[in-house]
Amino acid sequence: MKKKKPLILVTNDDGVSAPGIAALVEVMRTLGDVVVVAPDKPQSGMGHAITINSTLRINKVKIYGVKEEYSCTGTPVDCVKIAVNKILKQKPDLCVSGINHGSNMSINVIYSGTMSAAVEGAIEGIPSIGFSLCDNSIDADFTASKKIVKAIAKGVLEKGLPKDVCLNVNIPVVKGDEIKGIKVCRQARANWIEELDERFDPSGQPYFWLTGKFENYDKGNKDTDVWALDNNYVSIVPTHFDMTAHESIKQIKKIKF
């Protein structure tokens, strides 16, 4: 008996027609039946936002010629919720998000729409992966990424993932044969500093752009995603949604409130 093709849900945060999701769809269609549900506009930095104070719509699109494809008016997390609870008749075998135009290493994971979609996939019990290429450009070259994406997605389809865990995969910007390999690592401690660019509108009123400089507090530690990427490795961080600081429970219990 022929083995049934896996069902793969594809989403992202750069929008349904971004080059990064096109590259991801191209790889996924070689691995299974693909359903695309992705935002109708860029949703970078949306983190784990959901739409609860307004309504959501989905619209059929014909961009990739896959099994089913929709744009959605909501956030990346909304896309996963609407795919799982409305569009798909069965739970997908894999949920992939990306390929993001830009890094989601380290603290970026918490602001990232790409990764939040993967985390939502994990919440729904689906093996899920967020892929990001460390290049913000619309013209980013996804050639080398596609091979890596395929290898990692195949591995996850075959072996599965631990319960409640998804993968945060970041790919360095080097030519394919310069990538040294894949490192499974932890999220580096880091922050964005000097984060506001103040400008003045034509009537003299101030407004602000969030911006900043990435500061790595984990310099030199070879078990982090930042180290892996700086050294031309693909980084994989197993990522979960238990925000409990378990190691602090004992200490907090000592505070007499």
Added chain:
Amino acid sequence: MKKKKPLILVTNDDGVSAPGIAALVEVMRTLGDVVVVAPDKPQSGMGHAITINSTLRINKVKIYGVKEEYSCTGTPVDCVKIAVNKILKQKPDLCVSGINHGSNMSINVIYSGTMSAAVEGAIEGIPSIGFSLCDNSIDADFTASKKIVKAIAKGVLEKGLPKDVCLNVNIPVVKGDEIKGIKVCRQARANWIEELDERFDPSGQPYFWLTGKFENYDKGNKDTDVWALDNNYVSIVPTHFDMTAHESIKQIKKIKF
């Protein structure tokens, strides 16, 4: 020498004029100098979203008569970033968010604007607490909450918090003398199921509301926030922003990609 008053940053996700933040300001002004920077409109469910594709504005308001008070066009996380990097001359001694109109226990933490503001405070190195009352109503009674908020904020001002850790405090809806005490616990495993309410607009086109039923996968486990709240305890979950599933690194390394 008189001890300097602590500087306290207050924010929320229900908007700068919500009754919950009014209650929080009322308590905080008894503990220190208060600066309010809160969203100019409801931002529930915004998770850790930040505004990167458009601009931000802040506007002085005069609601509470505290040291400084602003509304901000952005998300709760934007409010913390703009307070720390633009408005405040020094790092605050405490950042409090809430009191949220509604529970942020368990998996809600990841969707919560209230808690994301507290997490952002922790990222900025500020002792931070998110407070939520398990009552969504605009008419929620914050009387009992105020006493609890004061006790916990005082404890944190005096003892500090572990590095990179903030507190997720949820308060059950009972009269003050029915609250049994405070439990430091972990985030319960749970999910929202059946999440879409499909409706049709006047022209017959479908649209959706996210909704759902809370499902606790940790039933009976007395070390969780859901158990604490169900049993009339205030729950405190120490919460961090390291999303790494450390215990899975070894297992993922075994997958040959």
